Amino acid sequence: MNEEQQIKLLSKVDIFESLPEEELRGILRDLLQRNAEINLGGGEVFYTPRQPDGKLFIPSNRAGYESTRWKPQESSLSRC
Amino acid sequence: MEASREFTLEVLEAGTVFGEVAFTAHRLRDAYAQATEPSIVLAMERADVEHLIQQKPQVGIRMISLLSERLHYYETRMQDVTLKEVPARLASLILFLIESEGVKRPGEIGIPTRYSHEHLGTMIGANREAVTRAFGRLQDEGALQIRRRFIYVEDVEALERAAGRLLEEE
Numbered sequence: 001m002n003e004e005q006q007i008k009l010l011s012k013v014d015i016f017e018s019l020p021e022e023e024l025r026g027i028l029r030d031l032l033q034r035n036a037e038i039n040l041g042g043g044e045v046f047y048t049p050r051q052p053d054g055k056l057f058i059p060s061n062r063a064g065y066e067s068t069r070w071k072p073q074e075s076s077l078s079r080c
Numbered sequence: 081m082e083a084s085r086e087f088t089l090e091v092l093e094a095g096t097v098f099g100e101v102a103f104t105a106h107r108l109r110d111a112y113a114q115a116t117e118p119s120i121v122l123a124m125e126r127a128d129v130e131h132l133i134q135q136k137p138q139v140g141i142r143m144i145s146l147l148s149e150r151l152h153y154y155e156t157r158m159q160d161v162t163l164k165e166v167p168a169r170l171a172s173l174i175l176f177l178i179e180s181e182g183v184k185r186p187g188e189i190g191i192p193t194r195y196s197h198e199h200l201g202t203m204i205g206a207n208r209e210a211v212t213r214a215f216g217r218l219q220d221e222g223a224l225q226i227r228r229r230f231i232y233v234e235d236v237e238a239l240e241r242a243a244g245r246l247l248e249e250e
Contacts, residue, residue: 001120009122012095015142027132036123040115046123047099047113054126056099061119062193065090065098066202067111 001037001060003028009060088203089154091116091193093180100147161205164244167214169204171223171243178233191231218242 001009003025010016010024019027031037040046046057047065089111092098098113115121124132133140153176160169174191182189197211204211218224223238224231233239 006122009095013097015097015139015146018138018142019136023136030128031122031124034125034128036125038121038123040119040121042117042119043114045112045114046121049111054099054129056097056124056126056129057113058097058122058124059092059094059115059119060121061094062116063092063096063098063113063119063121064088064116065092065111065113067087067089 005060006037009058013058086202087205088199089157090150091177091180091203094119097146100143100150160243166204166206166210167217167242168244169206170200170211170214171218171239173200173204174218174224174231174233175236175239175243177231178236182233185232187234188225189233189236191233194229195231196229 006028007021007024010028011021016024016027038046046059046063047055092113133143156172157176160172164172177191177193177195178189181191181193183192196208197215198208201208201211206214215224215226218239219226221238221242223235223242224233226232
């Protein structure tokens with residue numbers, strides 16, 4: 001994804017909608033300094049609750065938020 | 081009720097911010113997010129987000145709004161799954177889908193994503209056969225049509241009735 005595509009993606013994010021483009025570019029520069037871009041194949045997991053620190057994710061394509069737990073007493077993360 | 085199985089809590093469209101739940105004290109222990117299609121994900125560290133909110137409080141306000149919208153969405157979905165029959169759950173889900181990705185055309189609203197009955201089943205806690213039967217019922221009621229495996233909503237009010245939403249509002 002080039003910078004223009006990244007800006008386009010960030011500008012679609014509703015929590016950033018009030019920010020002008022210049023500020024979005026600033027956010028992006030910070031993000032890229034921290035290697036924050038993750039390339040994923042279809043089906044790859046990018047968030048589990050076991051990750052120690054919270055992160056905010058912005059996918060460039062469709063993603064699913066899934067739970068493997070149907071009954072409260074059961075727990076498994078079969079696909080992680 | 082069946083044993084453990086997968087349940088789709090939400091389909092995240094491109095550019096939908098996700099992970100704000102991790103900023104709260106409560107997390108779903110067995111929930112995870114995965115790319116449905118090949119994707120690039122931008123990830124922001126918690127410290128960066130907090131810094132940004134301090135600098136730009138309007139981002140924090142939008143985040144609160146996002147959290148409350150998500151809470152409402154999850155509450156409605158959970159209520160549907162526990163209290164409604166499969167056709168009503170499916171109707172309710174399709175109402176959410178047309179809100180998030182529906183494309184208006186003359187006389188109908190199309191959903192541009194091709195959802196399999198199995199996938200829709202994971203979103204409403206039903207098996208594929210029950211979803212197929214529910215689609216038959218919603219089509220008989222004139223609420224929607226399936227053409228080439230795409231969903232087209234023809235009568236939003238009929239769909240709202242099927243979902244039980246109009247009764248709830250009266």
